[in-house]
Structure formats: C-alpha cells, structure tokens
Amino acid sequence: MLLLELVWIPDPDEVWRSAEIIKDYKEGDKSLQLKLEDETLYEYPIDPPGSELPFLRNPDILVGQNDLTGLSYLHEPAVLHNLKVRFLESNHIYTYCGIVLVAINPFEQLPIYGQDVIYAYSGQNMGDMDPHIFAVAEEAYRQMARDEKNQSIIVSGESGAGKTVSAKYAMRFFATVGGSASETNIEAKVLASSPIMEAFGNAKTTRNDNSSRFGKYIQIGFDKRYHIIGANMRTYLLEKSRVVFQAEDERNYHIFYQLCASSSLPEFKDLGLTCAEDFFYTSQGGDMSIDGVDDADDFEKTRHAFTLLGVKESHQMTIFRIIAAILHLGNLKIQGERDGEVCSVSSEDEHLSSFCSLLGVEHSQMQHWLCHRKLVTTAETYVKSMSLHQVVNARNALAKLIYAQLFNWIVQHVNQALHTTVKQHSFIGVLDIYGFETFEVNSFEQFCINYANEKLQQQFNSHVFKLEQEEYMKEEIPWTLIDFYDNQPCIDLIEAKLGILDLLDEECKMPKGTDQNWAQKLYDRHSASQHFQKPRMSNTSFIVLHFADKVEYQSEGFLEKNRDTVYEEQINILKASQVKGMVADLFQEDKDAVPATPGAKRTPRINVRSAKPAFKAANKEHRKTVGHQFRNSLQLLMETLNATSPHYVRCIKPNDEKIPFKFDPKRAVQQLRACGVLETIRISAAGFPSRWSYPDFFNRYSVLMNKRDLSKSDTKQICQTLLKDLIKDPDKFQFGRTKIFFRAGQVAYLEKLRADKFRAATIMIQKTVRGWLQRARYQRLRRATLALQRHTRGHLARRLFQHLRRTRAAIILQKQYRMLRMRRAFLRVRSATLTIQAFARGMFVRRIYRQVHPQEGLCMQKEPLCLLLRCVCCGGADVCEALRIEARSAQHLKKLNIGMENKVVQLQRKVDEQNKENKLLNEQLSMLTSAHSSEVEKLKKELQQYQQTQQGDGKQLLSLQEEMEQLRMELERAHSEREVLEDSHGKERDLLRKVHEFARNTVEENMQMKKELEEERSRYQNLVKEYASLEQRYDNLRDEITIFKQTPGHRRNPSNQSSLESDSNNPSICTSEIGDTEDVIQQVEEIGMEKAAMDMTLFLKLQKRVRELELERKKLQAQLEKKEQETQADNEAEIPEIGGVVKGSPGKRQELESENKKLKNDLNELRKAIADHATQNNSSNDVQDGYNLLLNQLKLANEELEVRKEEVLILRSQIMKAAQQKETGKNMVKERIMTEDWGYLNEDGELGLAYQGLKQVARLLEAQLQDQRREHEEEMEALKNQVDLMQEELEKQQQAFLQTLQLSPEVQVEFGLQQEITRLTNENLVRSCAEKTESKKWFERRRYEDLKELLEKLEKNEKKLKKQLKIYMKKVQDFEVPVERRSHERSMQVAVQRKEKDFQGMLEYYKEDEPLLIRNLITDLKPQAVSATVPCLPAYILYMCIRHADYINDDQKVHSLLTSTINGVKKVLKKHQDDFEMTSFWLANTCRLLHCLKQYSGEECFMTQNTAKQNEHCLKNFDLTEYRQVLGHLSIQIYQQLINIAEGILQPMIVSAVLENESIQGLSIVKLVGYRKYSSNAGDSSYSLDEMIRQLNTFHSIMCDQGLDPEIIQQVFKQLFYMINAIALNNLLLRKDVCSWSTGMQLRFNISQLEEWLHGKNLQQSGAAQTLEPLIQAAQLLQLKKKTSEDAEAICSLCTSLTTQQIVKILNLYTPVNEFEERVTVAFIRNIQVNLKERNDPPQLLLDFKHMFPVLFPFNPSAITMDSIHLPASLNLDFLNKV
Helix, strand or coil, X not given: CCCCCEEEEEECCCEEEEEEECCCCCCCCCEEEEEECCCCEEEEECCCCCCCCCEECCCHHHCCCCEHHXXXXXXXXXXXXXXXXXXXHCCCCEEEECCEEEEECCCCCCCCCCHHHHHHHCCCCCCXXXXXXXXXXXXXXXXXXXXXXXXXXXXXXXXXXXXXXXXXXXXXXXXXXXXCCCCCCHHHHHHHHHHHHHHHHEECCCCCCCEEXXXXXXXXXXXXXXXXEEEEEEEECCCCHHHHCCCCCCCCEHHHHHHHHCCCCHHHHHHCCCCHHHCHHHHCCCCCCCCCCCHHHHHHHHHHHHHHCXXXXXXXXXXXXXXXXXXXXXXXXXXXXXXXXXXXECCCCHHHHHHHHHHCCCHHHHHHHCCEEEEECCCCEEEEECCHHHHHHHHHHHHHHHHHHHHHHHHHHHHHHXXXXXXXXXXXXXXXXXXXXXXXXXXXXXXXXXXXXXXXXXXXXXXXXXXXXXXXXXHCCCCCCCCCCCCHHHHHHHHCCCCHHHHHHHHHHCCCCCHHHHXXXXXXXXXXXXXXXXXXXXXCEEEEECCCCEEEEECCCHHHHHHCCCCHHHHHHHHCCCCXXXXXXXXXXXXXXXXXXXXXXXXXXXXXXXXXXXXXXXXXXXXXXXXXXXXXXXXXXXHHHHCCEEEEEEEECCCCCCCCCCCCHHHXXXXXXXXXXXXXXXXXXXXXXXXXXXXXXXXXXXXXXXXXXXXXXXXXXXXXXXXXXXXXXXXXXXXXXXXXXXXXXXXXXXXXXXXXXXXXXXXXXXXXXXXXXXXXXHHHHHHHHHHHHHHHHHHHHHHHXXXXXXXXXXXXXXXXHHXXXXXXXXXXXXXXXXXXXXXXXXXXXXXHHHHHCCCHHHHHHHHHHHHHHHHHHCCCHHHHHHHHHHHHHCHHHHHHCHHHHHHHHHHHHHHHHHHHHHHHHHHHHHHHHHHHHHHHHHHHHHHHHHHHHHHHHHHHHHHHHHHHHHHHHHHHHHHHHHHHHHHHHHHHHHHHHHHHHHHHHHHHHXXXXXXXXXXXXXXHHHHHHHHHHHHHHHHHHHHHHHHHCCCCCCCCCHHHCCCCCCCCCCCCXXXXXXXXXXXXXXXXXXXXXXXXXXXXXXXXXXXXXXXXXXXXXXXXXXXXXXXXXXXXXXXXXXXXXXXXXXXXXXXXXXXXXHHHHHHHHHHHHHHHHHHHHHHHCCCHHHHHHHHHHHHHHHHHHHHHHHXXXXXXXHHHHHHHHHHHCCCCHHHHHHHHHHHHHHHHHCCCCCHHHHHHHHHHHHHHHHHHHHHHHHHHHHHHHHHHHHHHHHHHHHHHHHHHHHHHHCCCHHHXXXXXXXXXXXXXXXXXXXXXXXXXXXXXXXXXXXXXXXXXXXXXXXXXXXXXXXXXXXXXXXXXXXXXXXXHHHHHHHHHHHXXXXXXXXXXXXXXXXXXXXXXHHHHHHHCCXXXXXXXXXXXXXHHHHHHHHHHHHHCCCHHHHHHXXXXXXXXXXXXXXXXXXXHHHHHHHHHHHHHHHHHHHHCCCCHHHXXXXXXXXXXXXXXXXXXXXXXXXXXXXXXXXXHHHHHHHHHHHHHHHHHHHHHCCCCCCCCCCCXXXXXXXXXXXCCCCCCHHHHHHHHHHHHHHHHHCCCCHHHHHXXXXXXXXXXXXXXXXHHHCCCCCCCHHHHHHHHHHHHHHHHHHHHCCCHHHCHHHHCHHHHHHHHHHHCCCCCHHHHHHHHHHCCCCCHHHHHHHHHHCCCCCCCCCCXXXXXXXXXXXXXXXXXXXXXXXXXXXXXXXXXXXXXXXXXXXXXXXXXXXXXXXXXXXX
C-alpha cells in the first residue's frame, strides 16, 4: 500500500499540477506512472534514476491552513496551492507564513476593516484570530507595551499589490487603539497625511492605478500610556523622472490631473490651466483618466487634508502655482538653429510668460539661461549656448528639481504638523516601500529599488534565522546551524568599494563620462563575480543576479539620472523669486542634508567663513549624487529597522488584469520568490517546521495510544513513548520543554496513521452495525413471513369450509326444490288426466246414448252438463260420487262398443293436449282481462278527478295569479333590500377594512414611535454619559488647579462649597456649573496660564458654556418675572368681582386698614433704623440703640398679634365650616379672595396665623380633591368595563356576520332585519342610560375642576406667604446674638419633640452635622454594614431627612442635603470605579431615593399604590422635580458604570468559556493541524463555562441582596448576554479553528447551559435569551448538512438572525477536523448567496459588542412606611433625632 499517493509535477501553465501515483515506485525506475486530475495518464520521467522525486502533496485535512508553516510538506507547490485555495474558495486574502503576513490584493473593497473588526482584534493574540493586517498591528502594539521596545511593520510588494492600502489600515488601527489622550486629534492628522502623499507621490502605472512612486517610513510616536502623541515621515527615492516622462497607458502624479480638473474654479483662473490633454507633461501616456476616480473630488479631499494639517491657504495657493508652473514649463517651444547646436525660446511664448509670472522670476533672465550655461575657470567665465538636446534635458531637470523640492517641503510641513513637544516614549514605524521589480527595460530607478530590496531581504533572512534559533534554544533542543541564503555578496557588488555605485559616481565626475564607458568598467571589474554577468548580445547592458531573480539593466541614462544635473544660473533665478511665500525658500535649504529625511532633527552647526572667497562648483548644484544620497538614507533606514522588532507584510498581486478574485499562478510564484516568502519556508523546512504542544498532541493522537499508556498521568511521558513507537528514526522529531518538534512530512505520516486507525475502527463499527441491521432485518422478515403464512392458511381453511358448507346447502336445496317441482307437475298431470278421462268418458257415453236413444239425448245432454257445472261450481265428494255412479252406469255402453276404446284413447290424448292449450290461453286471457279492467278503472278515476279539478281551475287561476304577483313583488322587494344590505355590508366592510388599516397603521406608528423613543433615549443616555465624562475631566482639572494653588492670602470662592448652592429661592443645577467654572477661571487668572496645567481648548469651551448658561439663566429669570406679573394682574382682576364679600363689613375693614397702616409705619421705622445702623457704624452704643429699638418694635408687634388672634380664629372657623359643607367653587373663590385680602391687609402682623389657617384649608381641599380623584378612578374603571363590553359585542357581531355570509340570501335578509332591530333596541336603551349618567358625571367633573383650580390658587398663595414670612423672619433673626439664637432654636426643637408622641417618619439634624451625615451614610459606608437591614436603607434615611427639611420649610437645607448627597455618591463611585458590589449598592439606593421622591411627591400618578399612612409622608412644601431629573441622570451614569465593570470582568472569560470550553466530555475541540500560538503570546489564562456561570451568579446575588429593582436586573443581564453573544460570534467569525461540527455541538450545549441559568433565575422575560439567537443559529449552521440545494434552502430559512455576510463567512471558515468530513464547496456557497440576495442586511460583518441598550427605570413604589424604619447603631447616626 502506498504511504502517500498524491504528488506535484511541474506544469507550464499552472506552474504546478496535482497527480496521483497509480503504480508503486521502485528504486531504479526511470519513470513514475501518474494519473492527472482529468483522469488522463501521464508518465513522469526520472532521469537520471535516483534523482529528486516529485514533491509530495499534503493531506486534504491540511489544505487551507492559516499558517503556511503548519503544512506537513513545506515547498513551493504546497504554498502556492494553500494560498490559492484560501483566496479562491474561502475568499481569505491574508495568510501567515511564520512571522510574515502574506496579503493578496482582492481588487475589490471587503467589509473587514471597520471599527468593529478593529475592536475585535484589539487585545487578541496573533495566533488566536484569522490572519489580518490588524493582527500584525496588534502584535506590534502589544510587544511595544510589553517589551518597551520600538517596533516596525515592513510592508513590501510590487506595484499594485496593495502596499499603500495595507500601511494605511495599519495606521488606522494604531489611531483607533492608541488614540490621543488630549483633543489635539493627532490620529486624525496622521490619517489625513495619506491623501496628500498619495496626490503628490502616487501615479497610475500599467500595473496599478494608485502606485506609490516613492518609499516612506512613518514613525508613530507614543507616550508612556501608549497614546499617540505625534508622527514623523521619511521618504525615499521619489521617481522624479515621471514628472517629465510617462510610458504608454501611464499618468503623471495625481496632483497634476486634480489641479487641471479643478482649473475652472474662480481661485484658479490666474493659473492659466486647461484640461490635462493640453500639457506635454501630462499627456505622454495617452490615458488621462482612471475608471472610478473623480480627480476634482480627490482634489477637494487633498485641500481638506492640507487644511486639517494646518497648511495656510496662501501656502496652498503657492503650491498649486508651482504645480501649474511646471506644466507650463513642459509646454515651452524650443527653437533649434544651426542643426540644433544653438537654441532659443521666443519671448512671446505664453507658457514662458505664465511660468515666470507664476513663480515671480525675471522673464528675460529665464529666457536666456534656459538656452545657455556658464563655464567657470580659474581665470575667466564663459557663457556657452546649449544644443537642443541639452536644453530639453536642462528644462526637464529643472522641472524635476522644482517638483522634488516641493515634495520635500510638503513632507517637512507634514512632519511639523505631526510633531509634538511631549516626550516620546516609544514608536511604531510603518515602512511602505517598493518591492522587487523587473521589466523589459530596467533603468536606474529599478536598480535602486532592487538594491533596497536586497538590503531588506538580508535583514529579513537574518531575523527569521534568529527567531528559529531562539525558538530552539528556548525549548532546549539540540540544533545545528541552518544554512540559509546570504545575499551579502550581491550587496557588496553594489555598494562596496569599487562596486557598481562607486564606479557610477566615479564616471559621473569625469567631464566626458558616458554610459558606455561605465558599462565597460563594470565588465572589466566584476566579470569574475558570481552575481554579475554580461549579456551576450549587448555591450551597454549588464545583469545582476539578485536573490529573487536575475535582472538585465540598460546602462543608458544611468549617469544623467545619477548626476541629476541642474544648472546654477537657473537655481539662482528661482532663489530671487518675487513671490512672497515659499518659492525662494525651496532652494535656500542646506544642501548637505539628505533630502530624503526632511523630518529628522537638525543638529546645530557652526558656519565658519574662510578669508578667501570660496571656489564655486562648476555648473553643478549638487555635490552628492542621487545614488550616494540613496545609499546614505538606506543605511539610516537599516539602522532604524535593526534597532526595532520587525513585523513583515508581503503583498501579492494575483493578476495583472485587476480582476477581483482571479489567481494567476505564474505571477503569484514570481512574487513569492521575490518577496522572500519561499525563503522563509525553506529556512523553516530546514529545521523542524511542525510544532505541537504536548496537550494538543495528546488530544489529537491519543487514539494511537494503548490503554496502558493512557493510564499514566504524565502527558509528556505518554507522548514521548508514543512517538518512539511510531517513528523509529529519532532525527525526525525532538522533544522540547513545552513542544514537540517534527521534521517535514512527519505530521502527515502521523495523520495517515491516525486516519488508518479511524478507518479500521470505522470499518469495524460499520461491519458490526451492518451485521446487526441485517440480523434484525432477517428476524423481522421471518416473523412477518410466519405471520403471513399463519393468516393465509387460516384464511384458506376458512374459505374451504365455507365452500363445502355452501355446496352441501345447495345440494339440499336442489333436492327439495326438484322434489317439490316434480310433485307439483305430477299432481297437475294427474288432475288433468282424471278430468279429461271424465269428460271423455261422458262424451263417449252420451254419444252412444244418443245413438241408442236419440230423443232422450237432449235431456241426457242437459243432465251431464248440469252435473258438470255442479261439479265445477260446487265440487266435493257428492259430485265425485255422482260421476262414479254415472261411470258405473256406463259399463253397458263399453260392452256395446268394445272396438271403440282405441279410438277413444287417441281422442282422449288429443283432447288432453287441446285442453292444455286452452288452459294456457285462458290463463293468458284472464290476465290480460284483469289488467285491462284495472287500467280502465284507473283511467275512469283519473277522468273523474280531472273533471272535478277542471271545474275548480277557473276559480283558482285568479288566486294563483294574484299570489304570483305578490310573490314577485316580495321578491323584488327582497332583491332591493338585499342590494341595500349588500351596499351597507360593503360600506361596513370598507369601514372595517379602514379600521383594520387604521389599527395596523396605528400599530406601525406606535412601533415606529417606540423605536424613535428608544433611539432618543439612547441618544439622551449617551449625552448623559458624555456629560459624566466631561464632569469627571472637569473635576480632575479642578483638583490639579487646587494643587497648584499655593499662594498665601487666597480666599476660596463660596461657589465651590457646593455644586448646587447658587440660588436659595430657585434651586437650579446650571448655576452650580457657572459658579464652579467662574472659580476655575479665577484660579487660572491668579496662578497664571503657565502654572495651571489646563488644556486651552477645554478652557475656552468651559468659558463659552459659562456664558451660555448665564444668558439662559437671565432669560429664565425674565420669564419668571413676567409670569409673576401676569399672575398678579389676574389676581387683581378677580378682586372686583367678589368685592361684595369685603364690603359686607366696612367697619371691620376700616379698622383693619388702620391697623395695617400703623404696622407699616412701624415697619418703616424699623427699616430706617436698620439702614442707619448699616451706614453709620460709629460706635457700639449705636448698635445697642438700634437693637433696643428693634426689640421694642418686636414687642409691640407681638402685642398687636395677640389682639388680633380672636379675629383670626373666627375667620379660620368660618373657612373650615365652609370647607366642611362643601360649598360651590364660586363661594370658595370668594372666601379665598377674602383671605387674600385679609392677609394682604395684615401682612406685617398676622401672617403666621393666616398661614396656618390656609394650610388647614388646603388640607381640607386636598382631601376633597382626593375624593374626587377616587370618583374619577371609579368612573375610569366603569368606562374600561364599558369598552370591554363593546369589544365583546363587536366580536359577537363579527361572528354573527360570518355566520350570515354562509346562509342563503333570503335567510340573510331575515337574519339581518332581526339583528338590526335588536341593535337599535339596545342602542336606545344604552343611550337613555348614558344620557342620565353623562349629565350626572358632567356636574361632578365640573365641580372637580373648580375645586382643583381653587386648590392650585391656594397653593400659590400659600407659597407666596411662606416666602414673605421667611424673609421677614430672617431680617429679624439677623440681629439676634448667635449663641442665644442657637440655644433658642434648640429649645424650640426640643419642645417640638416633646409634643410629638409618635414617630412621624422624619429625621432631624443640624446644619453643621450635614458633612458627618454624608460621611457616615455615603462616603465611608460599606454595603456589608447594612446587609442585615432593610434593603436601600440609606435611601430611606436620606428621604426622611429631606422630609423633615420640607416639613420645617427650609429650602436651603433641602438644597444642600440633595447636593451633598449627589456629590457624595459621585465621589464614592469615582473611588470605587472597579467595584461591582459598591456600584450596584449605590445604583439600588439612588433608584430607591428617586422612587421615594416620586412616591411621596404628592403627584397623583405616583400615589395610586400608596396606603393612607404613606400618603401622610408626602412632601408638603417643595417640588423636587429638577432633583428627580438629576437623580435620573445619576442613575444612568451608575448603570453604565455597572455595565462597564461587569463587561470588564466577563469579557476575558467569554471566548474560552463559550467557544473553547470542553463541557461535553469526549467531544474535544482540537485545534487544526499546524495551529500554533506565537511564543510571545503564551501564558494566557483560560476559563470554563462553570466559572462564568458562577460569576453571573455572583452578579445576580449581589444585585438581589442590595434590593435593586427586578426590571433593572433584567436589563443588566440582557446587556451582558448581548455582549456574550457579540464577542463569541465575532470571535467565531474571525477564527478558522473553531468553525467545525464539533465546535457547533459544543457551542450549542454551552448556550443551553446559559439558557437554563436564565430559566433558573426567572429571567426569561428579560429578553436576554433572544440576544443569544445569532449565536444559536451559528452553532446550528455548523451542525447542518452543507451539500444539496435543499440544505441551502434549510440554512436560509433557519439563519434569520445572521446576515448574509456572516453566513457566507462561517461557510468559508468551516474546516473539517477529520478527513471524513466534507468541505463546503464553492458552488454551495454561491447557492446560498443567490438565495439570500433579496435580503436587505446591514453591510457590517461583526456585531458591535459595545452597543448599549437604552435603560429604563420604571417607577417601583415601596410598601415600607417611613415610621417603621429602624436606624442601626452601627451607622453612627446618633445625631439624628426622630420626629
């Protein structure tokens, strides 16, 4: 049996072709017998015998590997085939090859570069996910952070392979993951540099529409926290020759065409540009446009990028002027004279004029020096005319120089924009450089490019070799030096002393040096070199054997391009440019610096002048050649790369036609050889390319072990024993510390042994199962056969018995029937015979007698006839006896006629026969007669009936006609009614359809509104989240400023004492922000801008926000004053209407007015004394006098107050009596006006008593209002019942209508009339009852509205009186001694407590104890301290304190307490921002406090579930709606912090617990062959599903124990399960190793465990299980069959929660773990795509795992009353007094 039957053979078209060996190869055979894939036979020659055999092919299970080094056979055909399968069948463009990422250009945009993909790869190991450019970038970022070493990503490949795009995506990853911490948007600037560099450095070539014609190395700098702080760019070898020359079907740089496309803009009118076809420098290639590219649109992007990078508008215009000048320079008309030896340019040349005007140079000088040059000698200076060829070259050299200097200037300014003053901690470099190039004509540019690739390949080979050796040393296995290709001799040929570049520079220095002389020197010097060859048919070309291929270079043009000659006179003219800006600055730079590194730091240097004038260079501007500059910059690049850890990306161009997903093997192999991928394979194959960890090897190949080995506990020892038994050659493998290393081909051998073991086991299982099935089938058939035989035999026996029985019965019947028939015949014959005999005998006797007695014959004839009749009629024995006697008497006649007997016998026979015939005829006749008679009788009866009916027809005809007319009229009426009913039915049906449509539209609108509400809520919560982050940054900034604030004498602004203490009468949140911001501004002004480490951008934003808030506050204040004026005007308008009430007692009114005037005068004196006291301040005696005067006035006011008490009491009793009698709203309004008027008249004296009276009135009215509300609720309940009844009635009518449709039209008419009569009757009854109840309800509703309006007015008046009373009380108390006031207040408070007998659910504290309350209850409180008490105890305590402040009407105390509470909670959350328990604890308490403020707010909508006792605990004086909103914001912030903490804990567990955890024993999830993690990523921890479920249990128990609302708990787990689904599914979509049948089975089991957990915790209604639906369908997709079209339809119908891209991605990733599973064919995937074409799925591939559902905080009232709450002593709240 063959070990491996598949091989690779060379093929001219496909490079390599697969074939199968059909005959064993024996040593010495000259050929191999093969069968190709198309079933054709092929004989592969092996000449000479024993030479190298064809490459072996890897097993199918290894095809499609993520890492090429994981293949068992590492060679060129295996690599090419693996890349082809991944690219064409799975559409995977990325593949690892060791440390190299191979990227194949798909030539179409793929949805694998979004933000979601970046976040999916962020933080993941490089080996865990599918190959991707983001994985390489993440690996570089992690190594930089872990090893603190600079990194480099080297992207190379030929033109069109996708280098620029790959580098761009790598920078996008760094910009997203390492975004800048400040708001400088440096990452946006880094990305914005790409459009500029593409416009000025990219061009269309025959191989690529956007080819980079320069190399660049971008260093992205990071700080210590690994945030981007800046960037720097270096450029290499710009292709300047493209400015003046383009090959066919190629273009110049993009910027020229972009500017021409935008030349019609007004700002570009002065440039003198037209279309690109009109300019020589842009039209040489012939193709001016690129398919799918809009040059004008790209130009706008370029200008926008300039603006973003800070390039001034004037500089931008100068850049565009220079570009236009270059175009005009190319269109100069040079006129040759003297056979081209002398040339000139016309002074009237418009392009020359445009060139000079755009650059601001002298027209005449430029015209002269374009055609002349200066020769300088030691003695004289000569001016010489140039030939036509020299002039054209000089013009082109000038254009190239201008563009090159402009390009360097742009790079320099880009670097300036990306520069930062922050110290750079580390950097990651991205090198986007050209790959190895070889064309039909190769010149100086290709030579430099291939020289750079030689250097990079040398560095790459040494790095790969180094990594291989380090891996062997790390695993402590013996190793030998691996021989790898060293291209140092080729590099020495180019750059060593007297190498190609040295000889080129030497030839350039020769006055008459030529390309031919240089080529001859190369032949003479390097002809013996193994890397140099001379072509046979050319003397001007040379061949260099590079590492990738040998390239033939044409020496023509090398010297000119290396010199890059530009004459000094032309440069001097440009230096003298009159254009303000940068034209002259382009040529003023230090020319000794390497132009390729404009972003490098310049070291300070000292300029030393000599005493003599310096000798000028002769006609050359640049002393250093291009080759020398490039060698220096390349050396600097190599030093940078060697100082970093490199990461390699090799880009491959699959075809030259740019067709999406087309793979050309020839082009691919050429590039694989050129980019060093095959060299990596060769180095890996030279050692031990296949590596397995011991656990993975044990899981994979444990089937090859025996039971004795498996019983051991040491996995490593088991693996060693197995390998020693299976592989006899010890050199084929090595045992490391953590891995097993295999030579090439050994893993394939093990796979074959494993497959053979499985095949043998499968055959045994199949044999056993088939035998069992056949035995079971035989037994089943035998039992069926026996049963059939038994039943058949019984059936046959029964049928035989029945036949015999029927036969016997038939015989008996036949016998009896025959006997009866024969007897009857005999009797009939006998009777006839006897009768005939009798008649015959009588006849004969009579005849004889007549002959004897002729006369007596007549008598004798009568007698026999009579006798015969008597016998016939009567019959009987007498007749017979008479006949016998007659016969005896006739004997004598016989004796007389003896000869007559024979004749008589004959006659008798004839008579018998005739008698028989007569009898038959008689019988027939009798039958006919009877039938005829019956018919006649019937006809007679019918005739009689007809005659009778004929007489009545005349009368009935008229009645029938009338009846027919009536029936016709009724029928017409019925038809008309039917039409009416049909019309009405049609209308009702239309109405019903409209109702259904309206209902459906309403439902859709409701769904849309719900969706919009969810979106609005989500946006709102995002704003809250942003506000929280800004507030956090603001707090941090304030802390920093506080630290800097150390100057003596600084006084803190009181606005910083609290964030919510700006306005005592109108508390607001905005004012606190204003105060804090003003304090920050004041601090910044005091300590200076240099010391305050504050971001200026944030400072300006805050300052702008302060101004906006101040304007808003003023606007609100103006609106408030306007509303108060309108209210006062309304009150004044109401007073005259009810003035009669006051006029009823004029004497009393006058008395009250006089007393009011007196009190006002006293008040004015008091105010005057206070003012005098405030202005004078002369001595303590004045203060004492003012104080005494104040006390006297107070005493007088108290006396007057006592005098008026009785009147107030009388008035109050009258008000209460009126309230109890429930008078009408009008009388209540009158009494209120009287009260207001009285209060107004006595506002300076009796306000306290009036206030108490109004409070009692308000309470009574509130009780009435509650009664009315209860009645209203009952009414609403009745209406709901009525609606339900109507709904039932409607359903009944619909059912009746459906039944009616099934009846006949007549029945429908009758049934419809009955239904209509019934409906009208019911409606009349209902309408009569409804009118009665409606009138009654209208009066009650009107009364309720009047009372409600009265209550609102009284509440407004009460608040106004409160404010006035409080103001005057404060003014009086301000002059009391503080100590006396304190003792007096405490004594009053104690007295109040003595009066209270029961605890009223209020807690009293002093103002100075508020910080202690906040500290003990919030800041220092641990959740464990209140775990044994009522849940959310701190919230209840805080509400009881708020309620007491509301009870004593102290708004400042309420304001201060709520503000301190909110700030304290924020402080605790900031301190414990990673503590789930603490965050959950304060989320529960914040929500409970919010619920309490709603439940006891007094608003009816929140009081529906309150008890009577709880209604007593409502707030009475303050409306805390604003604070409820603030607490709602705080709850959202806490909820988001809770989710972030939980996600941070769960996220590391999800992948290993859900995807990798082996919950089902025996169904192991084995990584694919060759799968490996990189050594730098080892050591990651794994989690099981049980651990994750335990963590979920912990979350659930914490939230439940702390009393968090169940609705919020459900939303928390819905969010967490969505994250579990998103992360697991995203990981599944990006990992090939987990897309298998076994993973699908395991995944479905794990999901079922999570669903069971949800069921056990009663979280089914939370929607968490629905969030797992995409993951469930993905698991089912992995398990389903994927072969036929029916399978495709089943997949499409099942996977409704997965998008088309996700389904196709999973099918592409699906890989059989065993060779018995079938791969998913490309045709099946195409079938899936066709079936899913109609879906409108979103374009993104991955789920946004950071998406957060909007949270809802439903109102959840508490059943606990405030007076039942106990304060534990552990809280140290002894200073709180129960009220």
